[in-house]
Amino acid sequence: MFSFKQYSQEILATIILLIALVFLRMIVAKLIRSFAKSSHLFEHRTNLVIKYIHVFMNILVIISLIVIWGVDTKDIFITISSIATVIGVAMFAQWSILSNITSGMILFFSFPFRIGDTIKIYDKDFPIEAEIEDISAFHVTLRTKEGEKTIFPNNLLLQKGISIMPSKFEDREFFD
Structure with a gap:
């Protein structure tokens, strides 16, 4: 008892x-x-x-x-x-799911880019330049200049070279 x-x-x-x-x-x-x-x-x-x-x-x-x-x-x-x-x-x-979740955590804490940034992904087979619309645990939603919506897995973002393009309306100092 x-x-x-x-x-x-x-x-x-x-x-x-x-x-x-x-x-x-x-x-x-x-x-x-x-x-x-x-x-x-x-x-x-x-x-x-x-x-x-x-x-x-x-x-x-x-x-x-x-x-x-x-x-x-x-x-x-x-x-x-x-x-x-x-x-x-x-x-x-399902290793890619775990890989994407881990990559999402890394992207959260290192925050190399944010929603609204325009990025260029250097991929040999599929280079892309697009604006970031959303960042989730598994993927990043991108919108190209042509209006095409692309879903990119987080683990590929950590594996590919990425450039963050300057904003069109960013304040810049000009020197003579």
Whole structure:
């Protein structure tokens, strides 16, 4: 039969861990939002990064709860290896999704270009010059001068050479 006295330490540790998770999630979200605000980043990109970090934190809490409740180490390794095998097989088929999400995170924190910038992508087979309309977790939406809408995967943006073209209305100083 379940006894609170018998599991009081585990229950207390679980409560403390869950409270810590709630506070850490709030603190991390505030830090990321302040970083995004000071860097003039868009809300959509900020929310994606916060969501990814929260998922990572939740995974860490689940692992911590497993340790707190004393699940046998052998059972943990069997479960994790089984899950990793299934995920590995699934991700091998979908590696580009993971690659695009990782590239989206890199683009968020390095922000080499922004929505509204005109960029030139140096691709041997498909060179393109277009304005950035949207940057999402998986791809960037571009609009060419001819009005053609192009969806470009984030991982290719990190692999190709890119020039950011000056804006037509950018203030410039002229010297005699």
